[in-house]
Amino acid sequence: MSMNDSPSKTNGQFNSMKGSMMEGVGNLTGSTSWQNSGKKEHTEGETEYKAAQAKGYAEGTMDRMTGMKDSVVGAVTGDKMQQTEGNMTRDKGKMQQEVNKPE
Known part of the structure; x- marks a missing residue:
């Protein structure tokens, strides 16, 4: 999460993408540690993004x-x-709901 412990859509997207890239490197190199840490970071990023969206x-x-x-x-x-x-x-509230509508 972000530094103030409030979920962040930007931070969540970044970590999700970073995790996917790490997992890809792990797949290419056969490194299960990279695959696993990439999957974990991707999942954490997606979770943070959805929490920020719900908030x-x-x-x-x-x-x-x-x-x-x-x-x-x-x-x-x-x-x-x-x-x-x-x-x-x-x-303003209506616009905020539109921007954060669950997918």
């Missing part, structure tokens, strides 16, 4: 819910600023 999707869901609430409260109370900010937060 991003959940954060998007929370933003959408919070934005919707703020938008409705703003509309009911006549607070256009709160309504606009709520709409922006909701849209």
